Amino acid sequence: MSTTAIPTNTKWWNGGRSPFNISYGKVMMWYFLMSDAFTFGAFLISYGTIRFSVNHWADPNHVFNAFPGFGHHNLPLAFVSLMTFILIASSVTMVLAVHEGHKMNKKGVENYMILTIIGGLAFLSCQAWEWTHLITGDHAVLVNGHLEHWGTTVSKNPWGPEVMFNGQEVATPGPIAFGGYFFGITGFHGFHVFSGVIINVVMLIKTKLGHFDQRGHYEMIEKAGLYWHFVDLVWVFVFLCFYLV
């Protein structure tokens, strides 16, 4: 998008105009997102510090290798790719809703908001399945000389180094931090997706009631859009830190 030509000698800081050339609400949404970026950043960096400090960490290709309906087939990266794609697609429908808002096209905004909400719900469903699979799955772990069957939880990590036991390779307990970081960070992100869906539903209702037509602009859709894109942005980094590397 091109902006109208701005005079080169515009005095942005002389008062009477926004030095950032956007409304107060949008500036504050950006600053909120920046602080949220530091919160997520601190979580992910803390995870990285602990992961760097131990000799063994769970191999993500080993932990996240299931896909609904495929039983015990080994499909590393497949399900999380689907989740990533769902979020990218819902980001596109969101930016299309903003685009329709610029054109004051109420019907278009409604349709794209509905698609965005469906994308958010689809992502949350995927995450619910993934968590259930990890928590309820059971894996043989050698604990104090005998085999136990563990799921992945905040207090149990069955993905430690493998040892030979009675002629077969068996995992030992891994660093306990794995479950806490995984469920903590993906849970915090999932909570953002959930609140994003709620915000989008509110925006859809307000659009349907004609509030933005009365107001003369669809800037609220842009603010909700900023939040939604931020959720996608965070997922890009969660995808990198937990699943890819």
Added chain:
Amino acid sequence: MSSQVTSPEITHAPEHASGTGRIWKTFWVLSFLTGIELGLGYLLYYTHGNWGYTAVISTKLTIAVLTLLKAYYIVSVFMHLGDEIRNMIMTIIVPLCLFIWFITAFLWDGNSWKNLRNTNGGSHPAQTEQHTVPAVEKDAKP
């Protein structure tokens, strides 16, 4: 295209694009970058144990750079930060530079922690090296 003035302090209303070409182009760019990331992820998976430390780290760094590129496209196009004036872009980007120190210092610290643990506080040579147990298909347990 009529420009909507949402606030009297906004003196230059941006002229919004009439088409959606740029949005879809960005969608394909993001999908393509994700595809490359997945390709490198699978490359790491299928060559695990055969590649040396440097090759694995370089591949992971490449994936991280591609992720930053994706972040750039999301923020610049989807969040329209690229369309704002320079003042606005700088008030967001400059504080985020803190992450450069944040990531470097803490990962360095984690690595130092591991070295101290493996060498008993530096009193004897390292005995264990960091390694990841390769995922092997046969041990997908029921």
